[in-house]
Amino acid sequence: MTEVTIIGAGVAGLCVARALLDRGADVVLVDRHADAGPHACSWWAGGMLAPFCEGESAEEPVVRLGCEAADWWNAKTNAVYRCGSLVVSPARDKSDLVRFARRTTGYREVTGAEIANLEPDLGDRFAKGLFFETECHLTPRLALARLRASILVDGAQFVQDDADPDEYAQRGLTIDCRGFQARANLPDLRGVKGEMLVLSCPDVTLSRPIRMLHPRVPIYLVPRGDGIFMLGATMIEGHAGKHVTARALLELLSAAYALNPAFGEAEVLEIGVDSRPAFPDNLPRIRRVGNLIRANGLFRHGFLLAPAMARMVTELIFDNKTPEVMDETAA
Amino acid sequence: MREFYGKSLPNGFMLGTAQYPSPAILADAFKRSGASVATVSLRRESGRDRAGQDFWQLIRNLGVHILPNTAGCHSVKEAVTTAHMAREVFDTKWIKLEVIGEEDTLHPDVFGLVEAARILSEDGFQVFPYTTEDLVVADKLRHAGCEVLMPWGAPIGSGLGLNNIFGLRALRAHFPDVPLVIDAGLGLPSHAAAAMEMGFDAVLLNTAVAKAGDPAAMAEAFAAAIKAGKLAKAADPMEPRDMAAPSTPVIGKAFLE
Numbered sequence: 001m002t003e004v005t006i007i008g009a010g011v012a013g014l015c016v017a018r019a020l021l022d023r024g025a026d027v028v029l030v031d032r033h034a035d036a037g038p039h040a041c042s043w044w045a046g047g048m049l050a051p052f053c054e055g056e057s058a059e060e061p062v063v064r065l066g067c068e069a070a071d072w073w074n075a076k077t078n079a080v081y082r083c084g085s086l087v088v089s090p091a092r093d094k095s096d097l098v099r100f101a102r103r104t105t106g107y108r109e110v111t112g113a114e115i116a117n118l119e120p121d122l123g124d125r126f127a128k129g130l131f132f133e134t135e136c137h138l139t140p141r142l143a144l145a146r147l148r149a150s151i152l153v154d155g156a157q158f159v160q161d162d163a164d165p166d167e168y169a170q171r172g173l174t175i176d177c178r179g180f181q182a183r184a185n186l187p188d189l190r191g192v193k194g195e196m197l198v199l200s201c202p203d204v205t206l207s208r209p210i211r212m213l214h215p216r217v218p219i220y221l222v223p224r225g226d227g228i229f230m231l232g233a234t235m236i237e238g239h240a241g242k243h244v245t246a247r248a249l250l251e252l253l254s255a256a257y258a259l260n261p262a263f264g265e266a267e268v269l270e271i272g273v274d275s276r277p278a279f280p281d282n283l284p285r286i287r288r289v290g291n292l293i294r295a296n297g298l299f300r301h302g303f304l305l306a307p308a309m310a311r312m313v314t315e316l317i318f319d320n321k322t323p324e325v326m327d328e329t330a331a
Numbered sequence: 332m333r334e335f336y337g338k339s340l341p342n343g344f345m346l347g348t349a350q351y352p353s354p355a356i357l358a359d360a361f362k363r364s365g366a367s368v369a370t371v372s373l374r375r376e377s378g379r380d381r382a383g384q385d386f387w388q389l390i391r392n393l394g395v396h397i398l399p400n401t402a403g404c405h406s407v408k409e410a411v412t413t414a415h416m417a418r419e420v421f422d423t424k425w426i427k428l429e430v431i432g433e434e435d436t437l438h439p440d441v442f443g444l445v446e447a448a449r450i451l452s453e454d455g456f457q458v459f460p461y462t463t464e465d466l467v468v469a470d471k472l473r474h475a476g477c478e479v480l481m482p483w484g485a486p487i488g489s490g491l492g493l494n495n496i497f498g499l500r501a502l503r504a505h506f507p508d509v510p511l512v513i514d515a516g517l518g519l520p521s522h523a524a525a526a527m528e529m530g531f532d533a534v535l536l537n538t539a540v541a542k543a544g545d546p547a548a549m550a551e552a553f554a555a556a557i558k559a560g561k562l563a564k565a566a567d568p569m570e571p572r573d574m575a576a577p578s579t580p581v582i583g584k585a586f587l588e
Contacts, residue, residue: 057352103544190354190385215488215538236374237354238383280389281355 001026002317005174007165009033009158011042011140011302012295012309013177014147018076019310021154023318029151032162036144041179042302044196044272046222046232047140048209049073049304050085052106052132061283061324062301063105065308070136072307077138077146083208085135086110086118088126090258096213097128107132121204121260137209139224140303169292175313176294180239180277186287186296191239191275194232194300195248199256201266202227212259219255228269231256235300239275276300284309285327286316293317333510333532335479336425336457338396340367343527344557345398345512346550347371347537354389356546361393364550369395370427370535372402373417387420398459400427405440407447414451426451427459427481427514427535437487441468445475452476461514464498466505473509480506481514481535484526488538490518493525503530520549520556527560528568 002025006013009031017027033039051066074080087107089097101107107130115122115129152158165176165185176182183189206223222230234248249271256263279285279297284305287294295313298305312323346366351357361369371390374383390397399417404410407430414426430447432440439462448458452475460472464482472480482502485491493499494516503511513526514535523534534557543549 059352099542191382193382236383237386238374239385241382278353280353280358282353 003172004028004317005030005168005172006177007031007163007168007174008177008179008181009036009148010040010177010179011045011144011306012179012298013175014144014151015306015310016175016177016295016313017151017156018147019307019314020317021151021156023314025317027151027156028159029156030159030161030163030168032160034160036141036148038272038274041274041276042140042144044194044232044274045140045302046196046209046220046230047138047143047303048085048220048222049080049136049138050132050209051304052104052135053085053087053211054301054304055105056100056103058301059281059283062305066301066304068308068311069304069306073138073143073303074136076150077143079138079143079146080136081138081208082134082136084118084131084133085137085209085211086115086122087130087132087211087213088115088122088128088259089213091127093214094128096215096218097130100213101130104130104132106134119206119208119210121206121262122210125260135209137222138303143303165292165294169290172291173317174292176292176296179296179298180275182277182294182296186294188279189277189296190237190280192278192299193234193236193238193240193273194276195234195236195240195244195252195271195273196230196232197249197252197268197272198224198270199229199231199263199266200227200269201229201263203262203265204229204260210259212255214255217251217255219252219259221256221259229266233300240273242273244271244273276302284325286312286323286325287327288316333508335459335510335532340396340533341365342367342554342557343512343531343533343561344368344554345370345514345533345535346540346553347535348390349402349537350541351546354386357541358389358393359547360540360550361395363547364540364554366550366554367395368398368533368535369393370398370400370537371421372400373413373420374403391421396425397421397423398425398427399423400461401429403431404429405431407443407450410443410447411450414447414456418456424455424457425459426456427461429461439463439483441465444468445471448472448477449475459512464495464502466502469502469506473506479510479512481512483515484513484522484534485516487515489516490539491516492518492522493529496529499526499531500529520552523553524556524560524563527557528563530564533557 055063168174209222211220278299284297315321344366345368401410401413430443485494510532512533
């Protein structure tokens with residue numbers, strides 16, 4: 001039986017573990033923390049499975065590989081909402097909506113009345129929008145918890161250790177899924193700071209993620225149910241410190257307020273900040289040196305691309321198939 | 332060729348480094364643009380603990396002159412602090428000075444701009460002030476120590492092109508020896524060509540390239556337009572006139588009865 005050690009129990013590590021178990025591997029999952037928590041980038045994720053929207057700024061592989069995500073997550077966690085996603089812009093920024101439409105596929109244009117029909121709480125605030133009907137979302141912490149539970153039930157062993165992947169690799173096949181923590185071993189990996197909030201606003205009901213375009217401060221709101229929303233997210237070149245800036249809070253909250261003034265009454269439950277691990281083209285990479293495979297660079301697409309990444313790592317190990325995101329030059 | 336604080340630039344293309352889909356595309360756009368200056372904005376927060384150094388290294392690796400800017404600063408104090416941080420990070424005296432006065436149009440606060448320009452010039456900075464086409468403000472910036480002026484074409488990120496041709500022409504005529512850079516508001520290569528044809532020394536743009544569907548191709552298009560405009564200006568264009576002027580003399584022309 002193939003024995004594999006996976007370092008890092010964030011979204012990448014858990015997906016790789018799940019995929020390897022499904023192929024019959026013997027999996028040991030190692031993380032420096034006993035449980036999932038705010039130390040992991042995926043803890044703060046939006047959980048949008050929105051490959052077509054991401055196509056606005058991401059390159060083609062993100063859209064194509066991202067299309068694998070919703071079915072995968074639904075099969076493994078049964079935590080996927082298939083409600084589409086809605087993109088709107090304030091009237092003064094309507095040229096951003098035109099551009100977004102030109103840069104993406106998989107949507108239909110909707111009128112103000114249709115928007116009000118889809119999301120009554122947006123009312124007549126927006127005259128036009130884009131509805132990406134096939135897109136999905138999930139609740140990241142629930143999905144991660146279910147995935148982790150299923151992995152342990154299926155026999156994966158968990159070890160709490162601040163592991164050095166190179167040491168583990170001397171003993172056997174090891175996959176480094178540590179995200180930004182692997183930076184010391186991946187000199188071209190950089191951090192892109194993201195800041196987000198969790199709000200409680202029972203006055204507003206939304207059924208699907210809403211993206212509001214803005215030339216400087218585009219935001220998204222993802223409903224978590226029970227009046228809870230995730231509001232994100234800044235994108236700043238530079239790894240994150242410990243704290244969120246006042247500017248980020250002001251900008252995010254005022255954008256949410258513009259979406260619906262009822263958010264002025266929202267309670268702020270959590271404020272999060274972390275570094276998205278990214279390579280220069282913002283695309284993921286798989287690198288192999290001997291017994292060590294490094295899978296990293298999911299950028300802002302953790303939940304969207306981790307299933308495809310896990311599939312590719314599994315195919316590399318079991319079928320000797322070179323992944324399309326294999327980075328041979330760096331080996 | 333007018334010099335920018337003693338440096339002559341091989342072309343009149345200054346390109347911003349914000350808003351690209353990825354650093355790889357940013358690098359590609361620079362390669363195809365041949366731009367001689369890269370502007371980079373410094374967030375106070377990433378300057379403080381040097382969190383932005385990966386990105387800054389990438390900018391340094393472009394191998395062009397770096398013009399740090401004080402984008403997003405709304406007060407003299409903020410702009411001066413950011414300029415000091417930029418000097419430390421990029422080891423350059425150059426600073427593109429932005430003091431924003433109004434949130435919707437990002438209109439320069441010209442009063443704060445003049446004051447910050449004076450403070451920074453006295454402190455040894457070589458200031459590139461982002462200003463309007465206002466002649467009086469331009470004159471005060473000159474007296475504050477600025478040897479380069481950067482009037483806007485249109486509001487930042489608007490892509491509207493050259494909004495006030497008369498004002499810009501007057502500015503060019505008024506300061507024949509001062510390097511003038513059209514900064515902000517350009518959307519299309521034809522806007523850049525027009526600016527160069529009017530005798531401006533350079534154009535500075537960011538959004539028009541970064542937000543194009545294919546930023547690298549758009550960068551190349553702008554480079555070609557800037558080159559064309561500059562060449563046309565040097566070639567001494569004809570004067571427009573109201574009446575037709577036949578390009579072939581009528582006398583001696585064969586005619587049929």
